[in-house]
Amino acid sequence: MSMHRPSATLLRETAGTSDGDARTGGLPWIEDAEKIAPKDARDLSKLFFDRLRELEEGTHAHQYARNTLIEMNLSLVAFAARRFRNRADQMEDIIQVGTIGLIKAIDRFELSREVEFTTFAVPYIVGEIKRFFRDTTWAVHVPRRLQELRVELAKAKDHLAVVLDRDPTVGEIAKHLELTEEEVIEGLIASNGYNSDSLDLPADSGADNRGSTKTTSLADFVGAVDPAMELIEDFHSLAPLLATLDDRERLILELRFGQELTQAEIGERLGISQMHVSRLLSRTLTRLRAGLLVEE
Structure with missing residues (x-):
């Protein structure tokens, strides 16, 4: 061994x-x-x-x-996929879309966040898988033409999101698929005809270590506490610290965490190198983190 x-x-x-x-x-x-x-x-x-x-x-x-x-970190995808084991027939698709979530997490992770990457990445992976289920479960009858368009839109959105490192616009999707913006909008509206099964619907059953029968529902797999709730107090403490930054520092923070641009894209926007953006961002986050520690 x-x-x-x-x-x-x-x-x-x-x-x-x-x-x-x-x-x-x-x-x-x-x-x-x-x-x-x-x-x-x-x-x-x-x-x-x-x-x-x-x-x-x-x-x-x-x-x-x-x-x-x-x-x-592909093991994180396998770990997240286990909670959807009741959909074994879709496991290959689940792994594929989960990997897209992993890639998004890697491209957006910063060591300065002072959280473990696993903690940061799993919500991205699970969110991508849940989006996949939302996009592949119909609740009402929709014309086949729009059903097929929805599939193309979902693939185009995922592809462009990875390439652009952000959600694509209607215009970008239309250009990618060689469609008009009206056709894309029609397809996106039709996507609202999806819905998942009742959260109370039994999803899995088995026996625990004592031999007792155990039944689970979909709610056991999709329910989660919104981690953003824990950040409200931090946001209040952060507001006065942001006011001490200069205009360029605030702009870089807005572009990186608000618009989720990459450092290279920010550098192109500001006319500076990606390395310079990295240094400025690191320095600014260090100042903010030090300020928060003083507040605490």
Whole structure:
């Protein structure tokens, strides 16, 4: 039986001669990231995220770091998919859309958030899976033409969301599908003809460790506390600190967290490099975090 290897050992074993190679951006070379144990994946992910924000987007090193992060954390998709095990016939689709959620989480995660990536990523993954169910369950009769259009719209939205790192506009979807904006809007309106089964509908049954019959409902799989509720007090404390920032610092925060632009897109908007945006963002978040700690 193979023993679990500590992260430090894994780093030494994977570093090899490629540690300083520009193709990896100074990161250790990992041959098969999917085989890394979850604990090692958590430790390595911190290293890769820290370096990813310093690498220029579009370079081979940036692509390597991003792809390795995806592969190392695919176990999160499998973990999130378990709660939908009652839909075994759709598991392949569930894994695919869950992976899209993982990619979105990786592209939007910042180490400065001071939360574990697993905590940050799972809501993205589960949300993408739930969206998939909303988009594939009809509640009322809809003409076949609109049903087929809805499928095309869903695929186009997911594809463009990954490419643009944000939700696409009606115009962008129309251009991608070579349709008019009116046709896209008609398809989006028709999508409102979906609905899921009753949350009280039994979804699964089995026996617990004591042999007692156990029944679950859909509510057990989709219910969750909104984590944003816990942020209200932080938002109130943050407001006066934001007022101390200059116009450019506030604009960068708005573009990154309000409009969810990438650092490269912000750099193009402001006429500065992605690295400069990264440094400004890091400095601003450090000031805000220090201010919040003083308030506490």
